Amino acid sequence: MVQQKQQTPGRPRSEASHQAILQATIDVLKQQGYRATTIEAIAAEAGVGKKTIYRWWSSKAEVALEALTAHSNTHVPFLDTGSLQSDLLSYFERSFESLRGESGMLLRGIVAEALLDPAFAATFQRVFIVPRRASLVELLQRAQARGELTAETNIEVLADMIFGAKWYRFLLYPAPLDTTFAQEIVALVSCHRA
Amino acid sequence: MVQQKQQTPGRPRSEASHQAILQATIDVLKQQGYRATTIEAIAAEAGVGKKTIYRWWSSKAEVALEALTAHSNTHVPFLDTGSLQSDLLSYFERSFESLRGESGMLLRGIVAEALLDPAFAATFQRVFIVPRRASLVELLQRAQARGELTAETNIEVLADMIFGAKWYRFLLYPAPLDTTFAQEIVALVSCHRA
Amino acid sequence: MVQQKQQTPGRPRSEASHQAILQATIDVLKQQGYRATTIEAIAAEAGVGKKTIYRWWSSKAEVALEALTAHSNTHVPFLDTGSLQSDLLSYFERSFESLRGESGMLLRGIVAEALLDPAFAATFQRVFIVPRRASLVELLQRAQARGELTAETNIEVLADMIFGAKWYRFLLYPAPLDTTFAQEIVALVSCHRA
Amino acid sequence: MVQQKQQTPGRPRSEASHQAILQATIDVLKQQGYRATTIEAIAAEAGVGKKTIYRWWSSKAEVALEALTAHSNTHVPFLDTGSLQSDLLSYFERSFESLRGESGMLLRGIVAEALLDPAFAATFQRVFIVPRRASLVELLQRAQARGELTAETNIEVLADMIFGAKWYRFLLYPAPLDTTFAQEIVALVSCHRA
DNA sequence: TCTTAATCGAGACGGTACGTCTGGTCTTAGA
DNA sequence: TCTAAGACCAGACGTACCGTCTCGATTAAGA
Numbered sequence: 001m002v003q004q005k006q007q008t009p010g011r012p013r014s015e016a017s018h019q020a021i022l023q024a025t026i027d028v029l030k031q032q033g034y035r036a037t038t039i040e041a042i043a044a045e046a047g048v049g050k051k052t053i054y055r056w057w058s059s060k061a062e063v064a065l066e067a068l069t070a071h072s073n074t075h076v077p078f079l080d081t082g083s084l085q086s087d088l089l090s091y092f093e094r095s096f097e098s099l100r101g102e103s104g105m106l107l108r109g110i111v112a113e114a115l116l117d118p119a120f121a122a123t124f125q126r127v128f129i130v131p132r133r134a135s136l137v138e139l140l141q142r143a144q145a146r147g148e149l150t151a152e153t154n155i156e157v158l159a160d161m162i163f164g165a166k167w168y169r170f171l172l173y174p175a176p177l178d179t180t181f182a183q184e185i186v187a188l189v190s191c192h193r194a
Numbered sequence: 195m196v197q198q199k200q201q202t203p204g205r206p207r208s209e210a211s212h213q214a215i216l217q218a219t220i221d222v223l224k225q226q227g228y229r230a231t232t233i234e235a236i237a238a239e240a241g242v243g244k245k246t247i248y249r250w251w252s253s254k255a256e257v258a259l260e261a262l263t264a265h266s267n268t269h270v271p272f273l274d275t276g277s278l279q280s281d282l283l284s285y286f287e288r289s290f291e292s293l294r295g296e297s298g299m300l301l302r303g304i305v306a307e308a309l310l311d312p313a314f315a316a317t318f319q320r321v322f323i324v325p326r327r328a329s330l331v332e333l334l335q336r337a338q339a340r341g342e343l344t345a346e347t348n349i350e351v352l353a354d355m356i357f358g359a360k361w362y363r364f365l366l367y368p369a370p371l372d373t374t375f376a377q378e379i380v381a382l383v384s385c386h387r388a
Numbered sequence: 389m390v391q392q393k394q395q396t397p398g399r400p401r402s403e404a405s406h407q408a409i410l411q412a413t414i415d416v417l418k419q420q421g422y423r424a425t426t427i428e429a430i431a432a433e434a435g436v437g438k439k440t441i442y443r444w445w446s447s448k449a450e451v452a453l454e455a456l457t458a459h460s461n462t463h464v465p466f467l468d469t470g471s472l473q474s475d476l477l478s479y480f481e482r483s484f485e486s487l488r489g490e491s492g493m494l495l496r497g498i499v500a501e502a503l504l505d506p507a508f509a510a511t512f513q514r515v516f517i518v519p520r521r522a523s524l525v526e527l528l529q530r531a532q533a534r535g536e537l538t539a540e541t542n543i544e545v546l547a548d549m550i551f552g553a554k555w556y557r558f559l560l561y562p563a564p565l566d567t568t569f570a571q572e573i574v575a576l577v578s579c580h581r582a
Numbered sequence: 583m584v585q586q587k588q589q590t591p592g593r594p595r596s597e598a599s600h601q602a603i604l605q606a607t608i609d610v611l612k613q614q615g616y617r618a619t620t621i622e623a624i625a626a627e628a629g630v631g632k633k634t635i636y637r638w639w640s641s642k643a644e645v646a647l648e649a650l651t652a653h654s655n656t657h658v659p660f661l662d663t664g665s666l667q668s669d670l671l672s673y674f675e676r677s678f679e680s681l682r683g684e685s686g687m688l689l690r691g692i693v694a695e696a697l698l699d700p701a702f703a704a705t706f707q708r709v710f711i712v713p714r715r716a717s718l719v720e721l722l723q724r725a726q727a728r729g730e731l732t733a734e735t736n737i738e739v740l741a742d743m744i745f746g747a748k749w750y751r752f753l754l755y756p757a758p759l760d761t762t763f764a765q766e767i768v769a770l771v772s773c774h775r776a
Numbered sequence: 777t778c779t780t781a782a783t784c785g786a787g788a789c790g791g792t793a794c795g796t797c798t799g800g801t802c803t804t805a806g807a
Numbered sequence: 808t809c810t811a812a813g814a815c816c817a818g819a820c821g822t823a824c825c826g827t828c829t830c831g832a833t834t835a836a837g838a
Contacts, residue, residue: 545763
């Protein structure tokens, strides 16, 4: 077994700095909010030169995105519990809880950046939006395979409506993301039962 | 009937400057995009002092919001065509067309600001989000009254899902907002038919 | 004898506003210092429109100059006491006292303006510098006529040196303007005695 | 002997920018005059960020003062020529010539600032006024030691009168600073001969 | 009494410069 | 070559005043 230690010349990247930057990003975001957070503040908080950040990320949004995804509780798993209703309720329960916390604030900032910067939008969609939507589509396909949804049900668009409802409330409409809402969505989806 | 001509002392606000600022905002946004647009550029384009902008608006976002809502074709009417399907299709047709144009770019910028600034978010929801959602709910209630939707259908949450699907694609998921999508949404909504 | 009441049509100048402006100028100068004093602040303090100030004066310096000269104790008289020594001592005593007070601060500001603005410098010299110098020259000529100064003494340049010493300390060199200084100048001037 | 190379971390100050700023200051002052000169114009002329100026100087006056003193021909030397008369004449000759040029305009602006800003006045007196006065006092003391001035002559106040005459004409009284004036002052000083 | 004309307080206007802030790059010495 | 530090150029930020303008209201003298 060959040692695969990708050996470039020069001093290797400092993993300590890498982690310090991510942690500092979280800390500063918590204290200042997304907009007020600056690369300078992150560098100062991490005890790191600004150049060290710019060497590895191209913008505040990129750092924030990595900080968000590195956060353990961020990726809400889509569990296979055996029924469409419990699959969705289980997912919403975890997702809503995460969005109500500081991950929510961070995510709102990241979405804002994606809306303002097409290049970052592409990254964000690739690493965040598309995989999660794929998982939801998969969940719905399992349900369809089990006969819980009619064969004619347009899974793709149903996924847009389910995620849409969540994001609409999260980003735009000032209404709570709670268990009641989750149950109401599931109830509406149930009309597509075979 | 008494003449209600609200008379404050001092030179009155210049309507010419007011309009010049809104038009300049549209022009600069078109040329530079939302993020690169600055108050300075708007002032220069409008031939107006920066103070005149700050006197009447508190941020770029506020100006952009007024410029957007002053744009005639912005407010997409919810027509009463007599059937749920055609009401929705008619609405989507006009809405999608507007979002595909420069209003879409402007609106993405405004949403980004709302995500970054809670104070502006409140304004945006009040003047933009809430009225439009109310119109959709009204449309659905008409349909329910006509017997096109079952009495048990949760209109509020259905509205969140319908608008959610639109906004999800507009803001987050890179898929087209076209007639096909409109028809697919309408088809899914139809499962709630009485 | 014709009534010379220069009668122009239209509303005549308000003497109340005139005085209010001069008094407000003094008040604001005292509180804020010369540099921080603005036409806007004077107008606000006087309860007067800015236009009313600009109608009658062309700059802050002009207003300040009138406020200074309107101040009663400003113009220090050159008394004829019968001897050169007591003439000079008497003058210095009054002059130094005035300069040590708020007139000094005001005068420093006015001199600064004169240094920065040639047009105002001309006005300042005409109404302030030249008349005072003429009075000193006259004082010295009386002394020469009385035989207290030799006939060859260059009165003009001696005046420059006497006033120069005063202004040098007042404007540039941080040393006190007091009785001792006055006596020392007089002592040096005495070497020109016949 | 220890190498005293004061080593701070980080990028060192750019001497090129430092010099460019001083030169640009001179250039802009020449073209625009003191009052119309702005930090923005200096920064633009020097091809430098405004922050770089504010990092090292606290105001336009500070930059102008350094630009003036960096100007080689500014500091007029007090030569020891062996006689009071020629010492003074030699000094005045050089001093007057300098004041008639653009150094004079610059100096007038700096004095104006000193009159308006007590903090800057202290700096200006320390680096400019006091050393020059000390040199003049020294010159007069040499003359006194040589017996050219009586022992009772108050050197300090005589210095105030000599410099006073020069500054009075330079700042306040519109009369030329020329060789005649220099000779006239020297003639008056001569009355203190032993 | 009505007209004319210049004044008044108020405050919005187009501008300019301020001093601060942030972004992203560069330049040191040292690891 | 990477690191921390921090100076660099660039330029937008929001503020403060400038001196001008535009209101309605006021105040005289002459019609």
